[in-house]
Amino acid sequence: MANRIPAAAIQQYSQEHLREVLNTAGRRLTPQREKVLSLFQNLGLGHHLTADDVHHHLKQAGNRVSLATVYRSLKLLVAMRLLDEGEWQEGLRCYELRQGGGKIHHHMVCMCCDHTEEFVSEVITAASRDMSKVAGFELTEVRLILRGICRRCRQRSKATASTFS
Amino acid sequence: MANRIPAAAIQQYSQEHLREVLNTAGRRLTPQREKVLSLFQNLGLGHHLTADDVHHHLKQAGNRVSLATVYRSLKLLVAMRLLDEGEWQEGLRCYELRQGGGKIHHHMVCMCCDHTEEFVSEVITAASRDMSKVAGFELTEVRLILRGICRRCRQRSKATASTFS
């Protein structure tokens, strides 16, 4: 369903980009920053991790990195547009690898099992651009999240009483 | 631009609904809960407040309410679908009055001045339903956020160097 771009291509591009931009600004591509980005690249597109998730993954892989640095790196990578930040699951701030080429994509999140599916819709993308143009708005990002129940979960449970705590 | 519904109608509906549902479940419509909902209703559709904002507003209006209760009330009202929760501005969890009749609407947020505009797009709504149907997904909510720079801010600043901290 999603319009995937070869992971290798992205990896090359991102690493290049990152080193280049940082150097130009007199800053560095440290092992920690590289590791954070690599983690997302190895997982591939569509994986959502919290700052804490990232920290755990890196530690588990034997890397020396502090949670504070993870936060700082994530913020940097988002500012450099290599990662996207979002709250796909209620109350959890997560990060994901940004698709190369500025390809706009959307998310379909199951409120039952939290499974996230990505998809691309030219119609929605075009409509977003139209609405922006009309409003004199310079569009930078489109974030669409469809929330509901996925096919699997629907089949599993037929009658569910709606409850509130 | 937004498709507004008479505030009075919503107010009636919500208050009714709230009291009714709560009573049925053996629970109560307390002054605090009423005040939290009223705040959003008085502000009207399209206003985004954090839990802390709500608390401040209520205290300032001379109400006796604790922040903890505000959190609890917001959670309840969201569960009852009277409010929507979202992270429209980076890193801020906000709440807004839910539009009656399940009318789907979207947000256009200026990253410069944080001004938020609402709009309705039948095209996007239809496309969202289509994508869901194809995926066997039971659609409950559509959340679209367009982020960028609004007309005013664009005119104010012409040359802006992109920086990352």
Next chain:
DNA sequence: ATGGATGCAAATATTTTGCATGCCT
């Protein structure tokens, strides 16, 4: 040596929870 980046710990900020008390039915 210079200045950016890191780790650590402390400081903040945000949200949740335990518990005694109050209030409605």
Next chain:
DNA sequence: AGGCATGCAAAATATTTGCATCCAT
């Protein structure tokens, strides 16, 4: 009386920041 809700404070989380130190140029 019985039980839900509240306030308050403490606890649990989440995120940021100060500072000494480390490291690359």
